[in-house]
Amino acid sequence: MSSKQEFIKKLRNSNLRPTKQRINICDVLFNRDKTFHFTINDLFNLIKDKTGQKVSLATVYNTVHAFHKKGYLKEIPINSNQTYFDTNVSDHHHFFDVKEEKLIDLKNEDVGPIDIQKSIPGKKIKSVEVLVKLED
Amino acid sequence: MSSKQEFIKKLRNSNLRPTKQRINICDVLFNRDKTFHFTINDLFNLIKDKTGQKVSLATVYNTVHAFHKKGYLKEIPINSNQTYFDTNVSDHHHFFDVKEEKLIDLKNEDVGPIDIQKSIPGKKIKSVEVLVKLED
DNA sequence: ATTCTTCTTTAGAATAATTATAAAAAACTC
DNA sequence: GAGTTTTTTATAATTATTCTAAAGAAGAAT
Numbered sequence: 001m002s003s004k005q006e007f008i009k010k011l012r013n014s015n016l017r018p019t020k021q022r023i024n025i026c027d028v029l030f031n032r033d034k035t036f037h038f039t040i041n042d043l044f045n046l047i048k049d050k051t052g053q054k055v056s057l058a059t060v061y062n063t064v065h066a067f068h069k070k071g072y073l074k075e076i077p078i079n080s081n082q083t084y085f086d087t088n089v090s091d092h093h094h095f096f097d098v099k100e101e102k103l104i105d106l107k108n109e110d111v112g113p114i115d116i117q118k119s120i121p122g123k124k125i126k127s128v129e130v131l132v133k134l135e136d
Numbered sequence: 137m138s139s140k141q142e143f144i145k146k147l148r149n150s151n152l153r154p155t156k157q158r159i160n161i162c163d164v165l166f167n168r169d170k171t172f173h174f175t176i177n178d179l180f181n182l183i184k185d186k187t188g189q190k191v192s193l194a195t196v197y198n199t200v201h202a203f204h205k206k207g208y209l210k211e212i213p214i215n216s217n218q219t220y221f222d223t224n225v226s227d228h229h230h231f232f233d234v235k236e237e238k239l240i241d242l243k244n245e246d247v248g249p250i251d252i253q254k255s256i257p258g259k260k261i262k263s264v265e266v267l268v269k270l271e272d
Numbered sequence: 273a274t275t276c277t278t279c280t281t282t283a284g285a286a287t288a289a290t291t292a293t294a295a296a297a298a299a300c301t302c
Numbered sequence: 303g304a305g306t307t308t309t310t311t312a313t314a315a316t317t318a319t320t321c322t323a324a325a326g327a328a329g330a331a332t
Contacts, residue, residue, distance in 0.1 A: 017299060017308065040289080056311045061290070077215045077267050081319080082289070095256060110254040116268055118246040120231060123270040130266050131213050132252055134259040153279065153328060176318080192282045197319070217290080218318065 003031055014070040016063065021055040025063050029073070035088035037076070037103040040064060076103060077129050093130035106132065139167055150206040152199065160187040161199050165209070171224035173212070173239040176200060212239060213265050229266035242268065 007026035008018040016022055028046045029036065038046075044060050047053070064085060067073045076084040078096055084103060086094075093111050095104040114128050143162035144154040152158055164182045165172065174182075180196050183189070200221060203209040212220040214232055220239060222230075229247050231240040250264050 019298075019309065021310070058291085058312085059310060062309090075215050077213055079211050079213045079219060083215060095254075095259075097256075097259065098262065104256065106252070106254055110252065112251055112253070114250065114266065115248050116242070116246065117248070118231075118242055120233075120240065120270060123231075123233065123272060126234065126269040126271040128266065128268050130250065130264065132264050133262040134256060135262040136259060155280065155327075157281070194283085194320085195281060198280090 003027075006030070010067070010070075010072055014066045014072065016066055020053075021059050022063050024051040024053055024055055025060060027051060029067075029087055032087075035086060035105050037084060037086050037094075039082040039084055041082065076131075078103075078131060091127075093132070095132045095134050097134045099136060106130070139163075142166070146203070146206075146208055150202045150208065152202050156189075157191040157195050158199050160189055160191055161196060163187060165203075165223055168223070171222060171241050173220060173222050175216075175218040175220055177218065212267075214239075214267060229268070231268045231270050233270045235272060242266070 004023065007023050007030065010026065010030070011018045011022055024047055025043070028043060028050050040057075040060055043064065044055070044057055047055050047060070064073060068075060068085065071089060072087075074086045074089045076086050076094060078084055078094075080101070086103070086105075088105060092108055093106040095106055096102070097104065111130055114130065116125060116128065140159065143159050143166065146162065146166070147154045147158055160183055161179070164179060164186050176193075176196055179200065180191070180193055183191050183196070200209060204211060204221065207225055208223075210222045210225045212222050212230060214220055214230075216237070222239070224241060228244055229242040231242055232238070233240065247266055250266065252261060252264065
């Protein structure tokens with residue numbers, strides 16, 4: 001299946017029609033080997049750079065949120081003025097280089113199993129995220 | 137030592153003069169048994185409620201940031217439009233009840249040791265934070 | 273205590289990320 | 303192709319946070 005067909009499938013699954021703009025967003029997001037960490041603003045600029053076509057900021061927001069809701073993108077819990085997303089939606093953790101404001105993946109093996117020994121009645125665990133901040 | 141004397145000490149250590157406003161902020165922050173998780177806006181409103189005196193938002197921001205810099209407050213990495221702080225500056229982790237937008241402390245024993253097996257040349261680990269999201 | 277200097281408070285303006293709006297354009301249905 | 307629904311877009315609105323500058327309070331020196 002060509003990557004364009006995959007994009008269309010992802011969009012349809014997310015209840016989005018496959019428009020030119022959204023295909024361009026997909027092209028930047030999913031047409032890559034390695035995991036991709038980004039802010040909306042990063043993505044907005046990369047679309048212009050890579051596809052030569054401008055997509056409005058509102059469309060970028062809407063599309064990213066739809067993908068996030070569907071599970072094609074993961075939001076990374078981090079303190080920053082901007083929200084960070086990750087195309088790697090598997091269960092994994094992150095380094096955050098505070099100085100450079102850059103994220104680096106940590107494989108699950110790099111951290112080992114995390115066993116939460118406390119529970120809250122009526123609540124279940126949705127996710128466990130480890131953030132390792134790095135300094136020089 | 138009275139709590140007021142402690143507040144003054146904390147303020148001096150943070151390079152802040154002990155003003156009436158800042159003492160009121162300290163009163164809400166540090167005059168309590170349990171750990172306190174808050175946003176700036178929470179704190180701003182609690183000062184009015186508890187002390188009956190209004191402190192300007194700018195002063196709350198400035199004071200909280202000075203305490204954070206000095207290590208009297210800890211910032212909690214979490215995805216939210218607002219920044220969360222914690223008066224418990226010891227090494228510990230958090231539950232986050234997504235629905236209620238509420239944080240709950242996890243003792244270190246509740247999580248167990250976290251052994252990061254990967255390292256980045258030239259960088260050292262500043263902190264390791266575990267965030268466990270809860271759902272119903 | 274008085275004067276002088278430095279720091280602080282404050283309201284309001286500025287900034288920046290995000291969300292909402294509504295009219296024009298594109299996609300889909302028949 | 304005609305009609306309906308969705309989408310895009312520029313722009314406005316919202317919200318958290320930071321900045322600013324003038325008036326007030328704290329600290330130091332006398």
